[in-house]
Amino acid sequence: MIDIQLLHTPLQTESCIAHVEDAEAGGIAVFIGTVRRKTQQKTVVRLEFEGYEPMAIAEMRKIAAKTVEKYGVIRFSMHHRVGILYPSEVAVVIAVSTAHRAASFEACRYAIDTLKETVPIWKKEVFEDGSVWVAAHP
Numbered sequence: 001m002i003d004i005q006l007l008h009t010p011l012q013t014e015s016c017i018a019h020v021e022d023a024e025a026g027g028i029a030v031f032i033g034t035v036r037r038k039t040q041q042k043t044v045v046r047l048e049f050e051g052y053e054p055m056a057i058a059e060m061r062k063i064a065a066k067t068v069e070k071y072g073v074i075r076f077s078m079h080h081r082v083g084i085l086y087p088s089e090v091a092v093v094i095a096v097s098t099a100h101r102a103a104s105f106e107a108c109r110y111a112i113d114t115l116k117e118t119v120p121i122w123k124k125e126v127f128e129d130g131s132v133w134v135a136a137h138p
Helices: 013-020 053-071 101-118
Strands: 002-007 027-034 042-051 075-081 083-085 090-098 121-127 130-134
Touching: 002 053, 013 027, 013 075, 013 090, 027 101, 042 075, 053 075, 053 090, 053 101, 075 101, 090 101
Parallel strands: 002 075
Antiparallel strands: 027 090, 042 083, 042 121, 075 090, 121 130
16 A cells, blocks of 8 residues: 655656556545756756665655545555756655545645655755755755
């Protein structure tokens, strides 16, 4: 029912969606986070994601469990990429299925917002003129 992965390879959006398909589900929502070309008027060359894998996986599992409980999620998938990513590459995929569409949307939003607040994955933004580490928990 729950699929959590922290990967060094490109994320497969289709596999996340396939994981959450279920005959009991009336709604599937998917959030796909990609690397954008500009941040605060600066051109992004690449992002570098680092994570403390055992703790990141544990925190992602907590998010999944809470999301299932809070929103009646039938199936849940969360994949996050680590390593070097370039503009337009996929950094995170969250897919959920629920009995009704509203719960799917809310569950997806809750999962990504909580991931950004609690999971120990750090992001370095590399620009044409320098770089900056972005707070793991803004």
